Amino acid sequence: MTTEPLQSSTAHITQATPLHPAVNAWVYYLKDQGRSPHTVKAFIADINLLANYLAPDRTLGSISTQDLNHFLSWLETKRGVPCSPKSLARRITSIKAFFRWLHQGAVLPMDPAEKVLQHTVLSPLPTVLTAEEVKRVLATADALRREKKPDARPYTLVSLLLASGLKKGECLGLSQNHVDLETDNGPILFVRYASQRNRYKERKISLPAEWTPAYREYLAQYQPSEVIFPWSQRRLEYLLEDLGRAANLDKHLSFDMCRWTCALTDWTAGVESDKIRQKLGVSKIQWREVGMKLRQLAGEG
Secondary structure (H helix, E strand, O other): OOHHHHHHHOOOOOOOOEHHHHHHHHHHHHHHOOOOHHHHHHHHHHHHHHHHHOOOOOEHHHOOHHHHHHHHHHHHHHOOOOOOHHHHHHHHHHHHHHHHHHHHOOOOOOOOOOOOOOOOOOOOOOOOOOHHHHHHHHHHHHHHOOOOOOOOHHHHHHHHHHHHOOOHHHHHOOEHHHEEOOOOOOOEEEEOOOOHHHHHHOEEEEOOOOHHHHHHHHHHHHOOOOEOOOOOHHHHHHHHHHHHHHOOOOOOOOHHHHHHHHHHHHHHOOOOHHHHHHHHOOOHHHHHHHHHHHHHHOOOO
16 A cells, blocks of 8 residues: 555644544545445444543544553443453554554654554354265255256355355355356356455355356346346345255354355365465465464364
């Protein structure tokens, strides 16, 4: 990221600017950078908490590392509202991102959040499907293709997720031009992003040959115009839940479960870790936690 757009976004901000106007400018910057609405909303809520904690007349240049540490201590023990370790870690991330923006935009000569300690919180181990459960889910979905009123949608969706490890949002954003069925080595899926900052997540994923006939059946049955799965996130979640119940799973079949099952399947098959990382579309930093969890799920430590 260059300094020019940073300095442009902070051009009307000085050390004498109060916190709230600077937060408003940061909103525009985050949106220009292609941050998701969810991320922007969370970041702004966190910084507004800080703004409401400090005195109204406090300026950007008067905020110190000690002020930030006192604020975080207040969140943890004195606010009177529960603050989980995960929420605290996110709020520290928000604070660091905000003051880094001010420092890199030449508003602040020193970054008061630089020395605030980051709290790393690891989420629990994900739930995955066993190899037998994968077979059961696929067999159940495949049977729906062959009923009196055939429905290829469940098989097309779940087999895609188990083979590709797509995230929910990526699946919802798939268009038909992201799929190439005509290659010599079988069907190929291209995962693309509109935002420049997410280009590192773009990738090409090979799909199993047996997915092609199911996908063709699905297109003929539902005739989607452009987006492959033109339903709401919740509707597709219900579809997976219904499929899991039909397969007599004791687990709650979900996008996340399919993603982790895909990653673990590749891991136990001996696929190189960097190839799995690229397939999942995660950064090298994110892979540290992902790789650690895969080792634990595989019983390697």
